[in-house]
Amino acid sequence: MPSLPHRSPVPGHLLAILCLAVLSACSSPEPEAPIVVEEEVPLYDFDDAAPWYPCPDTASFDERVVEVVAMDRVHQYFGDEDRRTVESPVTFPEGDWSQVGLKLELACPEGMVCDHWDRTASLELIANPDAAEGDQNPVELARHITPYRRGMCQYIDLTPMAGLFTGERALRSFIDTWVGPGHAQGEGWEVSVSFYLTPGYPEAADEVINLIPRQAITVGEIEPDQNVASQLPELSFTLPEGFRRVEAHLTTTGHSFGNTRNCAEFCEMRHDLLLNNDALFSVNPWRADCAQNPVSPQAGTWEYARNGWCPGAVAVGDRVDLTDAVQAGENTLSLDILLADGSEYDNTSPVDLLPSTQVALKLYVWR
Numbered sequence: 001m002p003s004l005p006h007r008s009p010v011p012g013h014l015l016a017i018l019c020l021a022v023l024s025a026c027s028s029p030e031p032e033a034p035i036v037v038e039e040e041v042p043l044y045d046f047d048d049a050a051p052w053y054p055c056p057d058t059a060s061f062d063e064r065v066v067e068v069v070a071m072d073r074v075h076q077y078f079g080d081e082d083r084r085t086v087e088s089p090v091t092f093p094e095g096d097w098s099q100v101g102l103k104l105e106l107a108c109p110e111g112m113v114c115d116h117w118d119r120t121a122s123l124e125l126i127a128n129p130d131a132a133e134g135d136q137n138p139v140e141l142a143r144h145i146t147p148y149r150r151g152m153c154q155y156i157d158l159t160p161m162a163g164l165f166t167g168e169r170a171l172r173s174f175i176d177t178w179v180g181p182g183h184a185q186g187e188g189w190e191v192s193v194s195f196y197l198t199p200g201y202p203e204a205a206d207e208v209i210n211l212i213p214r215q216a217i218t219v220g221e222i223e224p225d226q227n228v229a230s231q232l233p234e235l236s237f238t239l240p241e242g243f244r245r246v247e248a249h250l251t252t253t254g255h256s257f258g259n260t261r262n263c264a265e266f267c268e269m270r271h272d273l274l275l276n277n278d279a280l281f282s283v284n285p286w287r288a289d290c291a292q293n294p295v296s297p298q299a300g301t302w303e304y305a306r307n308g309w310c311p312g313a314v315a316v317g318d319r320v321d322l323t324d325a326v327q328a329g330e331n332t333l334s335l336d337i338l339l340a341d342g343s344e345y346d347n348t349s350p351v352d353l354l355p356s357t358q359v360a361l362k363l364y365v366w367r
Contacts, residue, residue, distance in 0.1 A: 077188025079180025147312025
């Protein structure tokens with residue numbers, strides 16, 4: 001037999017009267033505590049700042065944004081002391097971050113002049129700084145090229161890597177400079193680096209797979225056994241069951257000129273990602289907009305188009321959605337570097353400094 005709805009033996013209007021008369025027997029329930037919805041912290045619009053990413057006025061950031069200073073006017077140079085590479089410990093707080101920004105500033109050393117030349121540079125995070133050097137895992141945060149004879153300041157998005165910014169880490173800054181104090185062509189750079197952590201619902205990838213730490217690959221080799229594949233053999237990686245999204249973050253910058261086709265700095269080159277011997281993704285990072293760089297005026301050839309970079313700018317790289325090309329479990333990936341039309345580059349008139357591409361490749365995995 002179906003159950004019947006429960007009915008009170010006392011009519012509602014009489015029950016109300018009884019409640020007023022006998023408070024101890026029929027008191028009203030305590031009101032629930034109000035639900036407090038914390039106001040979201042405003043996010044910085046990196047898309048609007050592209051492609052030059054000038055530094056904003058960080059003093060205007062919401063007071064809940066956490067600033068972590070990693071380097072403060074650290075002098076990098078080459079001379080009696082080799083300070084082309086410097087490391088600095090950095091401690092990140094625990095927390096969930098809806099956005100992470102990196103502020104990178106280069107300034108001329110106080111009382112000195114900046115390096116006269118555009119130099120390749122990189123910032124890397126060392127997640128295990130206490131490990132032996134050969135066992136450390138440097139993850140490139142930012143590739144940048146110094147301007148000719150002046151400073152710069154840029155602010156870029158590191159949100160997918162937010163899960164790495166916790167606890168004790170180290171930051172490694174490299175600038176391929178060959179001048180220092182007293183040199184006729186400049187005295188290096190002062191480097192400042194700060195992170196800005198915005199609290200909120202975490203948007204970071206659940207895993208960052210550092211497939212290729214920053215590495216220089218010679219292109220257009222004359223010897224047949226010294227091709228790109230010999231320097232970048234096929235890579236393998238494992239993905240968890242139920243992943244939602246996988247992105248490749250590929251950063252490439254081409255260097256040297258005077259070789260055939262003026263490669264690899266002043267020629268267009270294509271970078272092919274082949275997934276599981278089946279799906280092909282091509283990236284051409286050519287920068288034809290260097291003349292619009294707001295870090296100007298500079299000396300030198302800063303207005304010329306280049307392969308993946310401009311003097312006085314961060315090379316943020318390209319993010320490629322690989323979700324439909326990968327699978328749970330084992331996957332393979334290979335990278336090839338070709339001319340823009342897809343043909344092999346053959347350097348038939350090499351100069352002393354062979355053409356090369358500096359490559360870094362990370363995978364972001366969301367579960």
